[in-house]
Amino acid sequence: MRPVIILLPAALAAASLLACVPVEPQVTARQDYKTFCVNCHGEDGRGDGILAASLSPPPADLTQIAARNGGTFPTTQVMSVIDGYTRGQHANAVRTEMMPEFGTLLEGRSVLYDDGLGGPPVPVPERLLQLAQYLERMQD
Numbered sequence: 001m002r003p004v005i006i007l008l009p010a011a012l013a014a015a016s017l018l019a020c021v022p023v024e025p026q027v028t029a030r031q032d033y034k035t036f037c038v039n040c041h042g043e044d045g046r047g048d049g050i051l052a053a054s055l056s057p058p059p060a061d062l063t064q065i066a067a068r069n070g071g072t073f074p075t076t077q078v079m080s081v082i083d084g085y086t087r088g089q090h091a092n093a094v095r096t097e098m099m100p101e102f103g104t105l106l107e108g109r110s111v112l113y114d115d116g117l118g119g120p121p122v123p124v125p126e127r128l129l130q131l132a133q134y135l136e137r138m139q140d
């Protein structure tokens with residue numbers, strides 16, 4: 001009996017600690033893509049969603065982002081485009097009002113992200129990063 005009596009308070013303490021951790025519903029990048037992107041960019045990201053025909057310029061083919069960028073997937077830039085952070089700031093890319101900003105919709109838990117430029121990792125919204133990584137896996 002002894003060990004049980006000794007361990008019980010510890011177990012209760014652990015349980016109450018766990019109860020304090022906020023549980024955020026886990027939204028997968030695939031779900032976010034389907035909710036926010038599929039109507040324009042299409043199921044496979046090829047720019048052929050149901051709204052595509054009515055948009056000018058048309059939605060970008062998301063499977064060609066790396067190809068358009070010399071073979072490297074520009075994760076940081078893609079996150080900025082989705083977030084809306086670089087709206088109008090790209091010298092070499094056509095950015096119009098057709099691509100909505102999703103920053104506020106994808107906020108929530110942050111994770112540390114290393115942009116590979118040598119600086120310290122920076123916090124970015126986890127859903128934004130996962131969505132960019134989802135697009136990266138779509139590349140031809």
Ligand code: HEC
Pocket residue numbers: 032033036037038039040041051055056057058059060062064065068078081082093094095096097098099100102131135
């Ligand atoms: C209302 C239609 C629409 C929706 C919804 C939409 N986009 Fe776009 N998107 C566009 C259009 C149009 C372009 C190309 C022209 C521009 O940049 O304005 C574009 C461009 C992009 C680009 C730039 C591609 C490149 O080669 O630089 C990315 C990345 C992108 N969209 C990702 C997304 C993601 C991820 C979502 C969902 C969170 C999304 N888009 C939702 C219309 C849309």
